[in-house]
Amino acid sequence: MTTLSRFEIHQPQSVAEASQMLGHYGDDGAIYAGGTELLLAMRHRALSYSHLIDLKVIPGLNAIETRDGVIEIGAACTHRAIERSALVREKQPGLAELESQVANIRVRATGTLGGNLCFAEPHSDPATMLLVLDAKVRIESAGGAREIPIDKLIAGAYANHLAPGEVLTRIIVPSAKPNHRAAYMKFQIHERPTLGLGLWLETPDRGRTFTAARVAVGCVCPFPSRASAAEELLTGSRAEVEKRLPEAAALIADGAELIDDHEGSAEYKRHLIGVFLRRTFLKALAGDSLFKPGREI
Secondary structure, rough: OOOOOOOOOEOOHHHHHHHHHHHHHHHHHEEEEOOOHHHHHHOOOOOOOOOEEEOOOOOOOOEEEEEOOEEEEEEEOOOHHHHHHHHHHHHHHHHHHHHHOOOOOHHHHHHHEEEEEEHHOOOOOOHHHHHOOHHHHEEOOOOOOEEHHHHEEEEOOOOOOOOOOOOEEEEEEOOOOOOOEEEEEEOOOOOOOOOEEEEEEOOOOOOEEEEEEEEEEOOOOOEEEHHHHHHHHHOHHHHHHHHHHHHHHHHHHOOOOOOOOOOOOHHHHHHHHHHHHHHHHHHHHHHHOOOOOOOOO
């Protein structure tokens, strides 16, 4: 049985201190949040660190708050906390529903949203949905802070754009409006999803016409991506949009850098995109009462 190499856990009292620790330990140090992916990679010798810097002990990084039309989610919030949050279920139910689909209950209870995004595992759910929700992340270091869109955080499979000493501290998600519809669906037969597809629609008349759309696909490619070329085809009357779904699916597949792997061939994944774009479209319009305020999950 493969065992973990010896490492030391450090517990900073602030983000600035965590940033300083990262600078001090360099390539021997890494941020530790939930650890569900990191410790597994270390156990299998894919990664090796002598020092882990625990973000879970920093005050405020597990908070969920709302301000000025957005939800601010601390990077150390677990998937389960977000899934169960009455605030998230009220302000952005599509995100709560997405979080309920992440892995299994053990992973959701331990794994954090910030850790998930920074680890950038290709067969992961949250980043795909956050792309269509137009989310941003706040990044801090001893030298200051910056905010960037989700697509500027992920650099590729298992890679992010954090600079040395930087710590992801917040995920900032716009609150849903009455004329918004959003949904996420995935296809999974093995341990990890084969496909994840997120869709956001703006409709002024309860689904009869659509004035704006965002769609993203993940798991079928090295990293999740928006399919901007397909989004114009998802605006117009419902009849027009439904007729154009196959063409939109083809554009999504063309832009996704589909790969052949143990989850299936690129051609198989192209087929799945067509099937699940239609299913996700119908799901977004049907709505979901599961995450209404007051419903315990």
